[in-house]
Amino acid sequence: MNYAEILTRLGIGEADLAGGSLAVRTPIDGSEIAKVPELAPEKMADVIATSKAAFKKWRMVPAPRRGELVRLLGEELRAAKDDLGQLVTLEAGKIFQEGLGEVQEMIDICDFAVGLSRQLYGLTIASERPGHRMQETWHPIGPVGIISAFNFPVAVWSWNAALALVCGNPVIWKPSEKTPLTALACQKILEKAIARFGDDAPAGLSQVVIGGAALGEALVTSEDVPVISATGSTRMGRIVGPKVAERFGRSILELGGNNAMIVSPTADLEMAVRAIVFSAVGTAGQRCTTLRRLFVHDSVYDQLIPRLVKAYAGVPAGNPLEQGVLMGPLIDSDSFDRMQGSLAAAKETGATVHGGARQLEDKFPNGYYVTPAIVEMKSQEQVMKDETFAPILYVMRYSDLDDAIDMQNDVPQGLSSCIFSTDVRETEAFLSDAGSDCGIANVNIGPSGAEIGGAFGGEKETGGGRESGSDAWKAYMRRATNTINYSRELPLAQGIKFDI
Numbered sequence: 001m002n003y004a005e006i007l008t009r010l011g012i013g014e015a016d017l018a019g020g021s022l023a024v025r026t027p028i029d030g031s032e033i034a035k036v037p038e039l040a041p042e043k044m045a046d047v048i049a050t051s052k053a054a055f056k057k058w059r060m061v062p063a064p065r066r067g068e069l070v071r072l073l074g075e076e077l078r079a080a081k082d083d084l085g086q087l088v089t090l091e092a093g094k095i096f097q098e099g100l101g102e103v104q105e106m107i108d109i110c111d112f113a114v115g116l117s118r119q120l121y122g123l124t125i126a127s128e129r130p131g132h133r134m135q136e137t138w139h140p141i142g143p144v145g146i147i148s149a150f151n152f153p154v155a156v157w158s159w160n161a162a163l164a165l166v167c168g169n170p171v172i173w174k175p176s177e178k179t180p181l182t183a184l185a186c187q188k189i190l191e192k193a194i195a196r197f198g199d200d201a202p203a204g205l206s207q208v209v210i211g212g213a214a215l216g217e218a219l220v221t222s223e224d225v226p227v228i229s230a231t232g233s234t235r236m237g238r239i240v241g242p243k244v245a246e247r248f249g250r251s252i253l254e255l256g257g258n259n260a261m262i263v264s265p266t267a268d269l270e271m272a273v274r275a276i277v278f279s280a281v282g283t284a285g286q287r288c289t290t291l292r293r294l295f296v297h298d299s300v301y302d303q304l305i306p307r308l309v310k311a312y313a314g315v316p317a318g319n320p321l322e323q324g325v326l327m328g329p330l331i332d333s334d335s336f337d338r339m340q341g342s343l344a345a346a347k348e349t350g351a352t353v354h355g356g357a358r359q360l361e362d363k364f365p366n367g368y369y370v371t372p373a374i375v376e377m378k379s380q381e382q383v384m385k386d387e388t389f390a391p392i393l394y395v396m397r398y399s400d401l402d403d404a405i406d407m408q409n410d411v412p413q414g415l416s417s418c419i420f421s422t423d424v425r426e427t428e429a430f431l432s433d434a435g436s437d438c439g440i441a442n443v444n445i446g447p448s449g450a451e452i453g454g455a456f457g458g459e460k461e462t463g464g465g466r467e468s469g470s471d472a473w474k475a476y477m478r479r480a481t482n483t484i485n486y487s488r489e490l491p492l493a494q495g496i497k498f499d500i
């Protein structure tokens with residue numbers, strides 16, 4: 001593949017890379033694709049000032065007109081889908097089908113946001129006072145800072161940006177330092193939409209800043225950025241969350257997951273096997289919603305696990321750009337080392353490990369390809385409670401559904417979960433107040449691959465944020481309660497008398 005041609009088609013030219021210092025490596029073979037210029041943290045103040053100025057103009061553009069810009073962005077994304085999908089594969093290492101899926105998700109959220117731009121509705125509330133009316137109104141809030149992770153290098157930006165823009169806010173995006181090229185490409189695609197949209201879009205409506213944690217912190221600590229949407233590890237969230245709270249900013253945190261599936265005695269095992277393999281092995285186990293823990297009822301354990309082990313042995317790994325390959329590389333050697341560390345820790349607890357070794361080392365000496373691992377655990381040990389961002393599936397037996405739900409919930413994270421069962425009593429128990437404690441709870445589908453129409457996010461160490469569909473837009477606006485007196489009296493609430 002000619003990488004340079006893809007970059008050119010996406011509008012990234014020499015001028016964009018001039019003076020580049022951040023080396024971008026493809027995880028496919030570890031080679032350097034480009035060097036990208038970084039922004040010094042001291043320069044963040046200028047970026048934020050530009051964004052503030054853009055806010056003053058953008059908030060005055062009617063929301064449906066703002067939606068028109070996002071509609072054009074969706075059109076430009078449709079036109080760039082193949083190229084951007086390939087660049088995602090190149091930078092993040094996920095298979096091309098998943099790269100395309102990620103771009104489709106961007107298109108879907110644009111469609112959603114366009115509709116939303118003609119809504120953004122508040123409530124009318126009954127007033128206790130005669131001749132009074134109460135209402136809730138929603139208003140643009142200001143610059144939205146977006147910090148994103150390497151594993152969904154473009155979709156996470158679009159979830160935030162499409163909503164923030166229709167809500168009347170400019171955006172400042174600090175992508176992962178591992179995937180800056182896809183971010184530059186998205187900015188170019190948005191710029192094309194802006195050029196078609198015309199003068200209503202102020203300069204600096206969307207800005208991309210490239211750099212690491214220090215640059216992210218310059219964004220996070222600014223009082224002029226009312227909303228910080230941060231996606232990444234719980235480690236990062238522990239730093240970012242308190243810094244935003246300290247200045248009374250609003251954070252939307254989308255952090256680590258440790259997602260589970262319960263396979264009950266009545267499960268359709270054929271469907272379960274397919275769902276398990278896709279959600280545990282897809283993106284080489286590097287999705288926040290990757291299936292990491294599997295609780296299987298005693299009565300079906302001995303049927304399911306050998307089938308899974310067999311299915312795992314047939315997962316074709318290799319260059320994620322090639323057709324037929326279902327699993328690409330891990331992002332880098334650190335990720336590989338962490339995977340090996342977790343497998344060793346599991347073994348020490350007496351677990352049986354299937355797979356997990358490095359493969360294709362001859363062909364890709366600097367690419368970290370592994371066989372996906374199934375780890376049969378005796379009990380839920382600490383290693384199973386940590387998120388290891390790699391294709392490791394811990395498997396355990398259970399005999400009682402309540403115990404299985406308890407074990408599922410007994411981890412610090414609370415992102416996604418699911419049950420495979422055809423017994424309505426079991427599935428309803430799983431979805432009930434006493435069931436899964438996660439932000440996402442599914443029945444007869446895996447924990448990954450969410451649609452954009454629902455609110456996405458999770459509880460506990462996952463951070464509590466919600467993005468994408470449903471009413472997630474409210475996090476990007478300020479709410480005002482208005483009481484309007486159209487009478488000739490001034491009655492006070494709660495019947496208070498205060499006559500002068």
Ligand code: NAD
Nearest residue numbers: 148149150175176213216217232233236254255256257288
């Ligand atoms: P990471 O935490 O290493 O980095 C994420 C982003 O945070 C990067 O842009 C990084 O530069 C930035 N960052 C790091 N420290 C910072 C600091 N102190 N201040 C400001 N910014 C800082 O995560 P990663 O390795 O890129 O991604 C994998 C992790 O992301 C996994 O834990 C995964 O579960 C999580 N994730 C969660 C979701 C979700 O929606 N819940 C989605 C995707 C990924």
